[in-house]
Every structure is written in C-alpha cells, then in structure tokens.
Amino acid sequence: MVPGWVRIVSYVFTLGTSLCILSISVLAVFFQSLVVDEQQLILSPLFAMVGAVAVFGILLMEFAHSRALAGYREDRRKLAQYAQGGIGVLIALFLALVHPLLALPSLIAAAISFGGLSLLTKYMRKTPQWDFNAQESIPILSGRDFFGFGLATTYPRLPELAWTLHLASVVTAGLSGMAVSSWLAGQEVLAGNAVGSVALMSLWAAHCLGMRALLKAEAQPEITEQSHSVVPVEQADDEEEESAGLRIRNLSVAIPGGRNLLTNVSLDLPPGSITGVIGETGAGKSLLLQALSDPFGLRGLDVKGRVHVNGSNIWERKSYELAPQSAFLPNQPLILPASGEDNLTCFHKELSGDRGKRYLEKLVFSSQTASDICAVHDASCLPDTQKRCLAFARAFLLSPPIYLMDRPEDGLPEKQIAALLGLIRQEIRLGRSVIMATENRALLEACDKVVVLQEGRVIDFGDAREMRTRRSSGWMRFVGERQLETEDNLDTWIRSHFKRDGDEANRRKMCVVASEMLAFSCQNARAAETEKLSFEFKHFEGYCVLKLQDKDSAVTNAQLDKARKAAEAAETTARLTPLAAVIRESLEVETTVEMDRRVLTAKIETYDPRKTGSFTGVGHAVKKS
C-alpha cells in the first residue's frame, strides 16, 4: 500500500513538470507573434532565457521528484503515469473548450494507445524476454546461468511493439494537432500564432494519455541485475600444478563497499567424493554453492577467487555447452515452462531421453509416473516433489564432474532421499563429486568430507567420519591459517560456544586464552608458508578445555616451567609471553605430541550464568594447577 503522502508528492511533481512543458507551448504563441510575425528580434534572447528557465524547471522537477521519493522508485513511476493520464484528459478538455476540433488529435492518440495496446495484449503471443535455442538451454538448466533462467522464465513488462505504438500515437497527435490548428487558422477561427502551441499541447496530451495506457498494459517486472563484478584470481607462481577434483582458491563474495559474505574459502575436494557443507543459518552455504556454479548470477555482489575442476576453470562457460562442468541443484528446482521431456533432456531429445527417464523412474518408483511427468505440457505446473525429481534426473543425465546440491532433502520424502542417495553413489563410483549443503542425517552420513562454515568462513574441514565422532562426543574443531590474521575467525568461533545470557565473562576469558595460544603458535611460523593449525574445544562442568594443535616442535618442560614462574610472579596487568599468559588464565596447561603434531591443552575455569546470575567475570579468581 502506497502511503498517502507519496501519492500527493508524486502528483504535485508530475503536475509541476507538465506545467513547465505547457509554459513552453504558451511561450511559443508569444514567440510566433512578437519575434516571427512582428520581427521584434531584440526579444529573442529574452525568449531564449525564459525557454531555458522552463527546460531547467522540467529537469529540476524530475530531479526533485526522484529525490523526494527515493526508495519509492516503482511507485513513483506508476503514480506519475497515473497522474499523467489525468493531465492528458485536462489538456484535451482545454483544447476542446478552445475549439471542439482541437480535441481530435488527443482523441486519436488515446484511441491508438488504449485500443492498440489492448489488441496487442490480447492477440500477440506472449514471448519470454529471451527465446533461447536448444543448445543454450544446457547452461540454464544446469544452474550455470541464472540470468538466462530469469530471462527465459519472466515475460517483459509490456507487450512487444508497445513503445512503437506509443511513438506512433504521439507523432500522430503532433501532426494532426498542427493540421487541425492550421486549418482552423485558415478559417480564421484560431489565431495563426497558436498553431505551434496547439501542436505541442496535443503532442504532450498524447504522451500523457499514452503513458497511462502503458501503465494499464503492464505485466510482470523485468529482471535487470547481475553480479557487480567477478574477478578471477590468477594461480600463484609457487602453487603446485592443478590436480584432479575440485580446487577452490581464495573464493570471496562481498557486498560492494560492504561486508564479506564469504571470506577466502580455499578447499581441495578429491574426485569421487561426497562433501557435506554445514553451518548455522546465514553461514553462506547456499552462497558458496552458487558462487561455485554461477558467480555472474549473484545479484549486485563482488566475487573473487579461482575455482578449477580437473584443471579447468569452472567459471568459464559457453552459451552452447553440451557437457557442463557442474550441475547446480538449487533449493528451488530449475524448471522452464516447457514440456517435462524438454526439461529432462534440456531440449536435446538426442541426448538419450531414455536414460534420463530411467533416472526419473528410479526417483519416482514408477515408469508410468515418469512417463506422465515427461508427457506433461508445462512442467512448471508439476507438484514440487516431481519437479525436484525431474531436476535431479536431468542433472544425472548431464553427468557433470561436479554436482552442487543445496538442501536436496527439502520437499522429498525419506524413501526418495534414499533413492537419490543410491543414484549419487553410482555417480561417485564413476569418479564424479558431489558437494551438498544438507542437514539430513542419511545424506550427511554418506559424506566423505565435511566443511563447516561460520559467517562465510571455513572453520573446519576434514574427514566426515572423524568429524562425526568428534562432534558427537562434544568436541568442536576450528581449522585456520597459522598466522595472526586468523584471530578474527577464531574469536567468532569461540564466541559461538558462549551464547547464553550472562556468558560475557566466559566468552571474554576464552577469547583471551585462544588469542594467546594463537600468538604462541605463530611465534615460530614462517611468514612465507601457509601452514594450518587447529583448535578443539569442549565444555565440561565448571571448566572447558581448549586444545591447540600445530606442526611445531614440542614445548620443553623447561620452557613450560619458565612460563609458569613468569605467570605466577607477574602483576595481573603485566605483559607476559603468550605461553605465560595462557598459563595465567588457565587452571591447568599441558603440552604433548600427538601424531607428529604439537598439542597445547588448556583447562579454563568457567561459570554457569544460570547459577551465578549477573556475574560479570571482572576480577574473577583463576586457580593454578
């Protein structure tokens, strides 16, 4: 619902613009009589100035209109067109009062606009914004061209030829206005110097009435936006050769001039594997999948990075591709308003529709249902589950090296999820890979690897079975670069474990310990090398444990004793070495070596905010072991 003030402001500015234009037509009368007829050339500069003021007025009105109603762009346009309809009628009435015949050009223009447009809307076949051909359908239906999908599924706002008709009505009104007024001037009914003015007014009335007719004929909105920029990042000189499988390097997605939605995602996924992507809502799972498949379709966002599959750039896309590099199955299945069979075979019947139908049969458990789905005239009208099955069957028919699935379980009953899993396993045996954002247990259990996203950053990536065991025993893991820049991510990760009201002091203390452990690890890190470190975390009754693992040499007992003494001797505010600071904040610190990795384990006292009420943690005593 448009607020009343928006309507009033819009009508006032539209009227203002029209008055400026009409003032030019009044000026034309005086110009004709004083300068052209009476040859008072001295007045020319004055007319030029007044004309310029009117033109400036038009610009000013339009600018002020857009500024005053910033944020109401669509409403402003519609309200202006609506008001123009009224202004067109008023001009026609005014002309009719001067002489009934002068209203004729406006009437002709209105007939052309309203009549012509309603005929076009009724009888002209509606065509989508883009009538693609068969080859172009594969990038669209494999989820590699969202812009194309949008164009192929939305219809233009106005019927074809609408603007041509508008132009015809305006020109007709201008010419007929001139003809009628000249004839009336010849009959000495109208002053000769009013001819130009009448022609101009008829022209403007026709434009106003035409705009109202266009508003009436309008349908769905156009889509115009695409990603703001996509910047491929070159391979670094010291990076090893491209390997098989999917390689993602420094993939970032950002709002231009704003925050990062995905930050430096780098992953290597082997061929023939299933990778699950998990994380809280808004962590960036869908965004990651779409950025891999079609970065150009991320509306208004900046995308940077490098994504290669089996050595070739996945983002390179041709409009005619028969074998896509990936198939993206978004949460809403990509189905074009075409037959079920065309949607299955991507309009390529020669692409072995039988094979596609077999996939479909396996998903819907009936050859009759599969045939019915294929035979349907407009697959976009199918029930949601059948649309999903159709989209899956099509993806398997295309057999790309990488499948990207966003919550494939949504809208599918358990037995269909099991059937889908069966087909996924077949693809895996053929060396293809699947990446899926999912929360479904059966699908997660089938994963070989799991990526954990948090606020657009990868905080954990590893073997799925190991991760499942660890998580089920309450241990959470964070994996990051062994450098101080990791601190922000680490901080966010630590904070995610202390979300209860009153947990602030726990949170702060844990962040301090984690940060000092990171600094301790980075002390010997070589700047040029990108090494990984990991943290593991678990809550216990009254304390929690934070473990740091990196590839440095083990801490000696002497180093530990020295740090312990420094921690005991120091004032609370004194600056300590990172290890001593960890010891000062912890109940117990120990260091071990596990499978060639140095492990530093800190046990930190925590409180239960439900028991301690509004405990702030300031000056909280820490026991030493």
Ligand SMILES: Nc1ncnc2c1ncn2[C@@H]1O[C@H](COP(=O)(O)OP(=O)(O)OP(=O)(O)O)[C@@H](O)[C@H]1O
């Ligand atoms: N085009 C966009 N412009 C601005 N922000 C966006 C855009 N697309 C996504 N986002 C933001 O990016 C973040 C990640 O979104 P995404 O849809 O990937 O989350 P998700 O992890 O898939 O969540 P869910 O599990 O709820 O689907 C969200 O904060 C979202 O608002």
